[in-house]
Amino acid sequence: MISSFRQFILALALFFIVAMQMQPTSAQTPAQPAAPVVTSGIVAEQRPVIDDLKKQISAYQQKFKDKADADAALADLRLDLEGTAKKLLEIGVSFRPRLTEINSRLEQLGQPPAQGQPAEAQIVTDERTRLTTEKAEINAVLGETEDQLIAVNKMVDAIGDARRELFANTLSQRVDINYSLGSEVADAYGRELQTMNQRISSWWRFVIAFKWQSMLAAAAMAAVAALVLLIGGQRALGHLYLRDASVDAPSYLSRLAVAFWSTLMRSLTVVVFLATTYFFLDYFKVLRADIASLFYTLFSVIGIVYFVHALAQAVICPGAPNWRLVRVAPRPGRILMVLITATATITGLDYLADTINQIATSPLSLTVAKSLFATILVGLLIFSIALLKPLEDQETGKVKPWPKTIRFSLYVIALVPVVAALLGYIGLARFVSQQVVINGAVVVTMYLGFLTARAVSDENALSGTVFGRAIQTRFGMDETTLDQLGLVASIVIYVFVLLLGIPVILLLWGFQWSEMTAWFLNVAIGFQIGSVNISLVAIAIGILLFALFYAFTRWFQGWLDTKVMARGKLDSGVRNSIRTAVGYLGLGVAGVIGISAAGINLSSLALVAGGLSLGIGFGMQAIVSNFVSGLILLAERPFKVGDWIETAGVGGIVKKISVRATEVETFQRQSIIIPNSSFINGNVGNWTHRNKLGRVEIPVGVSYKSDPKRVYDVLMEIARSQPLVLKNPEPFIAFKALTSSTMDFELRVHLADLSNSGTVQNDIRFAIIDRFAEEGIEIPYPARDVKLNLEEADVLIEALTSRIKAEIAADTKKPKPKSE
Incomplete structure (x- = not known):
């Protein structure tokens, strides 16, 4: 009924189109030859496929009638019909691009001019007629395909009903048992044994021969x-x-x-x-x-x-x-x-x-x-x-x-x-x-x-x-x-x-x-949830590719660090920065490859990321700030792993630089995790930024009784005698100040490795004490003069005397404890 109605509508549309082309108008020029009818290329391409599918469907219908009582045959037939339905759907989808082009072009051409309007160019009329005819032909083929698809779906439903009926009949069918037919059953059993013996014997003779x-x-x-x-x-x-x-x-x-x-x-x-x-x-x-x-x-x-x-x-x-x-x-x-x-x-x-x-x-x-x-x-x-x-x-x-x-x-x-x-x-x-x-x-x-x-x-x-x-x-x-x-x-x-x-x-x-x-293949290859296609095989492949590429990244990191950068004599900070950058780059590439292989549309993820960007901007501002700061630290490298830095009252050795935070180990062996944004937004002191060369200052105070020139010479000798002190730049003695009780000097020496400053300072201070003792140079204590005003001394003494007498009198009035 649906097919007949569609054919009627199609015939009516074709009649209307032909009638419109044959109707004369007063504004048009004398009749031109009609545009030739051209068969659609996609229709000509799909017509043999549709005809073959129609023959298969007819064969399936006959097979369904013949095998209606065989469950296994019906199950196989259902799978064949589902494959045919899938092919019919693919044919219908293949016409969509061409229909879209035709509709778009017809909208551009517009409607034919009405009576009394100026005539349009004959080439426009011919193109409209050709496109309309091709569209009607495609719609007719689509209707034919849809009819076949409906027939296939009906047959699939009928097969399901038939299989359920077979199962129900198997369980619910009742047989009248006649116990008086024992001799007949025995005779039938003997005939069955004879038949099977003949069949097996004939087969065995064939095998032996x-x-x-x-x-x-x-x-x-x-x-x-x-x-x-x-x-x-x-x-x-x-x-x-x-x-x-x-x-x-x-x-x-x-x-x-x-x-x-x-x-x-x-x-x-x-x-x-x-x-x-x-x-x-x-x-x-x-x-x-x-x-x-x-x-x-x-x-x-x-x-x-x-x-x-x-x-x-x-x-x-x-x-x-x-x-x-x-x-x-x-x-x-x-x-x-x-x-x-x-x-x-x-x-x-x-x-x-x-x-x-x-x-x-x-x-x-x-x-x-x-x-x-x-x-x-x-x-x-x-x-x-x-x-x-x-x-x-x-x-x-x-x-x-x-x-x-x-x-x-x-x-x-x-x-x-x-x-x-x-x-x-x-x-x-x-x-x-x-x-x-x-x-x-x-x-x-x-x-x-x-x-x-x-x-x-x-x-x-x-x-x-x-x-x-x-x-x-x-x-x-x-x-x-x-x-x-x-x-x-x-x-x-x-x-x-x-x-x-x-x-x-x-x-x-x-x-x-x-x-x-078939169920396993449908689940593994892909199934639809809404508009999302989920494929377990694609997801498994995506996970496998991610794991393989991530493992390759880790291997490449180790190879780059131990085989390439180690031979290039790069310092540990540069090696760590490059290794970390390669690791994050490899992780990102592995993620993109895994997501793409899993069949997830990256453009959809981009839309989701765009939608979450506002929330990230407010809710995760600190995390994003630290992440960006970490990338800046890895790129600009104001300090590296192993450097001695000081920031916000914290000093120590850099142990690890990640994209979110940096680990610093103090000289008390305490690990401090500092957010990377603190380094970007605050001041950072790096004692070993370009090299480990540094200067150490040791303040020394001597008595005014000492000869300052002799003090200068002794301090210079002590500085030059230290093996870890550089000769160039040479040590320098600064006479810094004259205070109330001391003459202040400052011993300044340069070291090739500033990490040895503690040892050098200890050695120099011990040497200063020993040499000053030998030279008789005194290191004075701080001195302060206190002056008392004694004009009211008598009043003060009288007050203290009265207070002491009062305390003695109070003690004598207390009762004495009784002896046991």
């Missing part, structure tokens, strides 16, 4: 692959899953790790052997179509049963009670392991029987009988597990039953498939029994993995394992580093368990592998 070499080659290659995995796994990961007999009381983490990794590695070895065997048999064309499906199911059953058996053995561990995860008594533990393995075996044989039914085209009665027998047997086995008393009391050592909650759950799980099968709901009974066995094994394995990850993340947990001790010995790690490694290992185990377990559970619940692959 023509494909025995390929058969042996496939088995040999599979055995080699399994042995490589088994031996290599034992060498590389044996410490993770091989039990150490010398350990009497292994930790819980060690037991968890052994249970998880032993189940995984042993099962993986069997799966690799079976999968490789099937692959090479199929590759060498040994398997017929019916035999291939039989082998595929048989190998799957063997793998599942072995996995369940390995898991039960790892958890119960009847042969090594000290390694068990659950306190199960040895004898009941063996019985429990046999029951669990038998349950998995019966479930697997039910799978195999279903495949045999399809190959041999068995009657419905035989199929129902097999499923009924299998589900009832599985229910009875689970019921036996519930009745078992496997647990061992930790104090008394006696066996006891399951806890009530677990025992009640097992009763329910056992009764559901039995009751459903007896009532005729064979599909529901099979689904429940299979999910209980297989999904239960997968969930238990995942739970073991989660417990292992949680145990690994505990503090100092990794150091108590064989793996942790091996790493600590091999790489010389301390306990803190090993503990951090345990946290990383915990995250890796969580991710590994989820990535391995969730797809398996989805497969068991009926999802197809092709569907999960």
Whole structure:
């Protein structure tokens, strides 16, 4: 209906355009030849693609009708339709630039002149007609594309409904069970055995006659692959899953790790052997179509049963009670392991029987009988597990039953498939029994993995394992580093368990592998949140590129510092400035590369930065000021690392210059962090700016009894005798002042390294004391004369006498203490 309406509108538009061109006007000149009709280039380019997609959609519709009862075929068909829908959308997007150009040009040309208006140039009329015709043609193609897209979306929805209906029918379909048909079932079973015997015998004769070499080659290659995995796994990961007999009381983490990794590695070895065997048999064309499906199911059953058996053995561990995860008594533990393995075996044989039914085209009665027998047997086995008393009391050592909650759950799980099968709901009974066995094994394995990850993340947990001790010995790690490694290992185990377990559970619940692959690709390649496209692969690549380029920057910093600048005899301050500048430049470039690779639009970040600039200007003014000041310090270098500076009453050696603050270590070994803006906005004294040459002044005061010229000569001799004092500039003695009690001199000497000033000053002062003592030169104390006015001395003496008499009289009046 929508398509017919669009075609009607398109025809009406074309008729209107043609009518407008054919209508004569009084202002126009005699008729000109009509402009030739030109087909749009983009339409001609996309037309073959659209036609091919229409043929594919027709084929998909027919395939949907033929495969409406096959879930796997419907899942693959849905993926094909989604790919077709994506191509149709891309075709629609490809027309947008040309439509935009046409609309823009038509706006420039304007509307045709009305009647009575001056005629426009014929070239303008022809261009308008051509653009209008091309626009109508593009719109027609877009409408056709949209119709096909609607049809595809409807078919996708129909496939989803069909798959849900198939699943519901499988669980809700009821079969009338006639127990009087026992002889008919037995006859059908005999015919089925005969049919399968003929098929397998004919295939085996063909293999012996023509494909025995390929058969042996496939088995040999599979055995080699399994042995490589088994031996290599034992060498590389044996410490993770091989039990150490010398350990009497292994930790819980060690037991968890052994249970998880032993189940995984042993099962993986069997799966690799079976999968490789099937692959090479199929590759060498040994398997017929019916035999291939039989082998595929048989190998799957063997793998599942072995996995369940390995898991039960790892958890119960009847042969090594000290390694068990659950306190199960040895004898009941063996019985429990046999029951669990038998349950998995019966479930697997039910799978195999279903495949045999399809190959041999068995009657419905035989199929129902097999499923009924299998589900009832599985229910009875689970019921036996519930009745078992496997647990061992930790104090008394006696066996006891399951806890009530677990025992009640097992009763329910056992009764559901039995009751459903007896009532005729064979599909529901099979689904429940299979999910209980297989999904239960997968969930238990995942739970073991989660417990292992949680145990690994505990503090100092990794150091108590064989793996942790091996790493600590091999790489010389301390306990803190090993503990951090345990946290990383915990995250890796969580991710590994989820990535391995969730797809398996989805497969068991009926999802197809092709569907999960498509979901993973959609999530990894990119998905939309609003107008933002998020791609996990792009984000991972961005993080990887950032890490690689940052690591390269750190390596380049070290190489530049040790190999280039060290050979150039550059001082440590220059080297530190260049190293810091290269580090920040590399970090910025690595960030830009990582952000670009992650698919984040830098222009959007620029807009965000522009929006935040006002807030940064007010809220982070001090930080930005210090940052800019740090860049100025690194560029202008008023001081460098190792310089002796003084600023705002703080003096010391510069230890580190960063973009925000500078670290100064005082001579008392106190580290002071000074914001960089303080150096830019205040005065900074640098004793070693260009070099370490500096002058030291030592004040000396002597008595007026001394000869000043002799003092001058003695001080000059002392200064010249010091080995660290430079001869050029030579020492200088300044006669600075005549004070009330001393004649003040100042000894001025120059040192090649000002950091030695403390030592030189001490040596000179000791020498001055010794020489002045020899020469008899006195260093006087400060002297001060005090004059007293004695005109009122009599009054002062009388007052003091009266006060003393009063104090004596007061003391005599005090009562004396009584003697004991």
